[in-house]
Amino acid sequence: MNYDALLNVTARDIPPSGIRRFFDIAAEMDDVISLSVGEPDFQTPWHVRDVAIDSLQKGHTGYSPNRGFTALCREICDYYERKFHLSYDYRTDVVVTVGGSEAIDLAVRALVNPGDEVLVPQPSFVCYAPIAALTGAKVVPIVTRRENEFRLTADALREKITDRTKLLILPYPNNPTGAVMRREHLEEIAAVLRDTDIMVLADEIYSELTYNGTPHVSIASIDGMKERTVVVNGFSKSYAMTGWRLGYALGPAPVIAVMTKIHQYAIMCAPTTSQYAAIDALHSGDGDIAAMRDEYDLRRRLIVNGFRELGLDCFEPEGAFYIFPSIARTGMTSEAFCQKLLETKHVAVVPGNAFGDCGEGFIRVSYAYSTHHIEEALRRIRLFLKEEGLI
């Protein structure tokens, strides 16, 4: 059969991950040092695991309500009130999803019509453009720049707004750059959007991982923004619960209602065991978050310092667990750099252009690794640069 002709054209034409082959090469090496992974190296706190085990032992193995257990919806709303000073109604303003990823998919599908324009600041996580494309939307990248510390600026935003603009993705703290948007930066964005009908999808999955004593601010907490914002968050990064696949969206009731409808038909409900675990995580996990954040912060400082000593320009990231150093001075493209580093020194990092064309000239380096691991990677990269005659 000619599957090429059978497949959905939009889905078929989504470009495959450009870095797949790096991982294939890396998988063949037994001494590879990887700084490429986008998930915590911590394990889920034991008390959270215990609650999940207990729920299984008690036989709680059925479906939950489509939108998620009421107890979990309450905890999520309490959490957003406590941490970000936002009041949501647990009965109407929240839906529990399979990871933050599903929440992103639901929000885009609930809001976007074919032909609508979706603004995606880049470099950013790889899922926004393909998900938007599947709805028939036109994806409009907005380039964020090193000199603005990879923040979205009001000018860059204004430049891309047309009368077809439906949705702005706001992915901060940012993967891959580690950039954050502080209150004053969000105020500028809000000033542009306040008198429009443009909605915001705030992907706040890294909201607990901010450093230098500047807690995350949600754009929904800026005047006039709550009514035009869908907040997406989840348990993967903050509680080291990636494999549990649990996230959620908070937003205006009519939007959440449509998202819940799609969720109901496509997914039914998020995994029940994970929901029990998440209730405990939100209720008793603040200490775990703080301990992990402190550890990430030490590593962040170690690795930023390490790259600067190697002469690779690296702005100080204030969120997530990535650094995004420039490799421009090596004269290599991101892909060439990563491929050569992997082949000669068996160190895996991700080329910046995987996160949008404007990521060219950068690499993403994860510090969700032990200091031993980071040190060894830095040692090999130093050797690599020496052999290339760059230091």
Next chain:
Amino acid sequence: MDKILTILKDNPRLTNAQIAAMVGQTEEAVGEAIADYERRGIICGYKTVIDWEKVELTEKVTAIIELKVTPRRDTGFEKIAEEIMAFDEVESVSLMSGGYDFSVGVTGHTFKEVALFVAKRLAPIQSVISTQTTFILKRYKQAGIILSPAQADERGADIL
């Protein structure tokens, strides 16, 4: 806990410059702080955890000796501990609660060497009532480090 101690506890090989970057102090300040910890006996030493089983041609046997003793009138357990820890063969000495008094880690090249050390050196110490020797057959985790086999990173590498 002090950040410098937390860092060194897990990785004593980091340079003062690296630690300085991590805690946001100068290299000199970190050097001074560490020297001060050493002076005050808070940092007592730096050792490397080696899985000797993986090193060819090295045989090493470790036993845990449970010692029962009669505490001495004036010095209690202290002087007895001092006598025990003076031997190079002794790796660790701890005073225990429960069924016996001291737990003593002893290393040697062979089972026999360790057994003879216990018979000739530890048992005769004045105040020692009895010894019980148990040999370590395999180490799985030491000083918080899992020895063998090396744990693979299971994280999905294709996730961005």
